[in-house]
Amino acid sequence: MELLRNRKKRSNCKFLNNRGSMLLLSYLVIIVLLGVSAAIMVLGASESRTSRIQRLSSIAFSIAEAGLEKALYDLREDFVNDSSPSWSDGDINGYTLSPSTDSYYTIPYDVTSLNGGSYEVQLLNSSSANAIWVESTGTIEGMSQSLRAYVTAVNISPWDNAIFAGAGAAGKLISGNVDIRGSVHLLGNGLAPTDNAVYMGGTAEIVGNNYSGMAAYLEDKIPKLPTITISGEASPSETLSSELRIKRGMIELSGSAAVGQETKNADKNDGEKENVDGTYVTDGYDCGDADNRICSSVYSDNGTTEAYDLGDAVSFPSLGDDAPEDTTKTIKQYFIDEVPSHSNPTGVDLASALSNLQASSNFKYYDDTNNNNIFDANEDGISMDGSGNMYISGRIYVNGAVSIGGSDPITYTGTGTILAEGNVAIKTSLITPAPADPSDPALKTYPENIIGIMTPGDISLGESAQIDIMGLFYAENQVVVNKQTDVIGTLVTNYFDTGGQVPAVYQVPEVVNNLPEGLITSSEVWFLKVVWKEIDAPTP
Incomplete structure (x- = not known):
C-alpha cells in the first residue's frame, strides 16, 4: 500500500510538471503571436504610408506636368503671335516678366490650383532669345515634385534655310562642289539608310556658319548677321546659327569637303563663327572613318552623334x-484664284513678256484698280522700264515658261x-539696288525688296560665270545652279544639282520675316524641342 501511494504521488507530480510546461508554452506562443501581429501592424502602417507617398508623389508629378504644359503653350503662342518673337523681351504671351539669365523668375499665373494641389512655373533665360529653361513644381498635401525642361523654338519653315530638299528615290538630293552658307534641311523621302542624301567633293562646304566669300557689294545690301560671344575669343563673332538636318540617308564627304569650318588659331577673333550650331543626321556619315557616327570633316557644336530631331513635324x-x-x-x-483680274490697260501679253x-524689256502689266492708267504702288503687277529696272508687286501667274536673260x-x-506653269531659267544677274548708305541698317535693300518664283517643274539658275541672283526659289x-553663280536667298526643291561647277548659296535669316505674298508656306511654323527631367525626389 505504501508503495502504491508513493507511485501515485510520483505520477501526480509528473502531471503537475507537464501542466506547468504547457502553460509556459502557451505564454510563449501568445508572445510570438503578439510580436508577429505588431510587426504586421507596423509593416501595414509603413506600407500605407509608402502607398500614400507614392499616390501623392504621382499626383504632384501630374500637377507639375500640367504646369509645364501650360508654360509650353504660352511659350509656343508667344512665338506664333509675335512679329519679332523672343523669350527675353519681357513679355511671354501677355505675361509681363523680368527676364534673367542668373536666377529663376515666376510666371504670374492667376490660377494654379489643380486636383487638390497647385503648381508654380519658373523660367531662366539662356543666351539665345529662342531657348529657355522651364521649372515646374507640383505640390499637394506637403508633397512636391519638380520637372526641369530646356526648351528650344525651331522655325521649321522651309524658307529658314539655305536649302530645303525633299524626295530621294534614285538620286542624291545634293551633289557636287558647292559652298552653302546657312542651314540645310533634307528629308530624304524614299532613301534607304545606306543611300547618300548628300555627296560633296573637292573643296565644297555645306552648312557654313558665316558669310565668308560673299562679294562685298552683295553684303552691303543685306542685314548684318547677329553676333555671339565664343568662349576663348575676345571679340564677338557673326553667325548664321546654321544647322544640318538629314532625316533619311547618309552624307558623304570626300576630298576637302566639310560641314562647317575647323577653327584654327588664325581664325580666332576674326569676327566669324566657324563651327555650325548643330548636326542632326539619323543614318550617319561616310567620311572614310570606320564608324559612320564619326566624321573628322564635320565641325559642329554638338558633334556627329545626334539623330534627326523633328520627328514627322x-x-x-x-x-x-490643300x-x-x-x-x-x-x-x-x-x-x-487670288491673282487680280489685271485690267491690263497696256494690253501686254504677259506669257510672251516673261x-x-x-x-x-519695256512693259507694264498691272491691275489698274485706281482707274488712272498708272501702275500705282498699291496695285499688283510687274513692269520693266527698258533700262534694267523691274518692279513687282503681289501675285503674278503665267501660263508658260519664264526666262530672264540677256x-x-x-x-x-x-x-x-x-x-509659272513651265520651267524657269534665270541667266543673268537679278539683284536689288545698292543701298544709299551701306552702313545704315535701315537702308538695306534686301529682303525689304524680295521676289519669289515658283514652278511645278524645274528652275535653272545661272548660265555664264559670275552671276548673282537674289530671291526665293x-x-x-x-533646281540646278550652274557656273559660279551666287544665290542670296533660299532654294526649296526636291533635288538640287550644282551642275558640276562651284556655285554658292547664302541664306539670309531675315527673309522669313519678309516672305512675299503668295509664296508657298509663307507663314512661320514654330516647333518646340523639349528636353526634360525630374529633378526632385518625393518629399517623405
Whole structure:
C-alpha cells in the first residue's frame, strides 16, 4: 500500500510538471503571436504610408506636368503671335516678366490650383532669345515634385534655310562642289539608310556658319548677321546659327569637303563663327572613318552623334497640297484664284513678256484698280522700264515658261511672287539696288525688296560665270545652279544639282520675316524641342 501511494504521488507530480510546461508554452506562443501581429501592424502602417507617398508623389508629378504644359503653350503662342518673337523681351504671351539669365523668375499665373494641389512655373533665360529653361513644381498635401525642361523654338519653315530638299528615290538630293552658307534641311523621302542624301567633293562646304566669300557689294545690301560671344575669343563673332538636318540617308564627304569650318588659331577673333550650331543626321556619315557616327570633316557644336530631331513635324510642301486658307482648293489653284483680274490697260501679253525678259524689256502689266492708267504702288503687277529696272508687286501667274536673260543685270524693287506653269531659267544677274548708305541698317535693300518664283517643274539658275541672283526659289522637281553663280536667298526643291561647277548659296535669316505674298508656306511654323527631367525626389 505504501508503495502504491508513493507511485501515485510520483505520477501526480509528473502531471503537475507537464501542466506547468504547457502553460509556459502557451505564454510563449501568445508572445510570438503578439510580436508577429505588431510587426504586421507596423509593416501595414509603413506600407500605407509608402502607398500614400507614392499616390501623392504621382499626383504632384501630374500637377507639375500640367504646369509645364501650360508654360509650353504660352511659350509656343508667344512665338506664333509675335512679329519679332523672343523669350527675353519681357513679355511671354501677355505675361509681363523680368527676364534673367542668373536666377529663376515666376510666371504670374492667376490660377494654379489643380486636383487638390497647385503648381508654380519658373523660367531662366539662356543666351539665345529662342531657348529657355522651364521649372515646374507640383505640390499637394506637403508633397512636391519638380520637372526641369530646356526648351528650344525651331522655325521649321522651309524658307529658314539655305536649302530645303525633299524626295530621294534614285538620286542624291545634293551633289557636287558647292559652298552653302546657312542651314540645310533634307528629308530624304524614299532613301534607304545606306543611300547618300548628300555627296560633296573637292573643296565644297555645306552648312557654313558665316558669310565668308560673299562679294562685298552683295553684303552691303543685306542685314548684318547677329553676333555671339565664343568662349576663348575676345571679340564677338557673326553667325548664321546654321544647322544640318538629314532625316533619311547618309552624307558623304570626300576630298576637302566639310560641314562647317575647323577653327584654327588664325581664325580666332576674326569676327566669324566657324563651327555650325548643330548636326542632326539619323543614318550617319561616310567620311572614310570606320564608324559612320564619326566624321573628322564635320565641325559642329554638338558633334556627329545626334539623330534627326523633328520627328514627322516637317514634310515637303507641294503645290498640290490643300491651301491653308481654303482646304477645298490646292495651293496652286488658290494662288491662281487670288491673282487680280489685271485690267491690263497696256494690253501686254504677259506669257510672251516673261518668256524672254531682258534688261531692255519695256512693259507694264498691272491691275489698274485706281482707274488712272498708272501702275500705282498699291496695285499688283510687274513692269520693266527698258533700262534694267523691274518692279513687282503681289501675285503674278503665267501660263508658260519664264526666262530672264540677256547680257545686262536686272535690278528689281518691290515684293511679289511669280507662279509659272513651265520651267524657269534665270541667266543673268537679278539683284536689288545698292543701298544709299551701306552702313545704315535701315537702308538695306534686301529682303525689304524680295521676289519669289515658283514652278511645278524645274528652275535653272545661272548660265555664264559670275552671276548673282537674289530671291526665293521653289521648284517641285529640281533646281540646278550652274557656273559660279551666287544665290542670296533660299532654294526649296526636291533635288538640287550644282551642275558640276562651284556655285554658292547664302541664306539670309531675315527673309522669313519678309516672305512675299503668295509664296508657298509663307507663314512661320514654330516647333518646340523639349528636353526634360525630374529633378526632385518625393518629399517623405
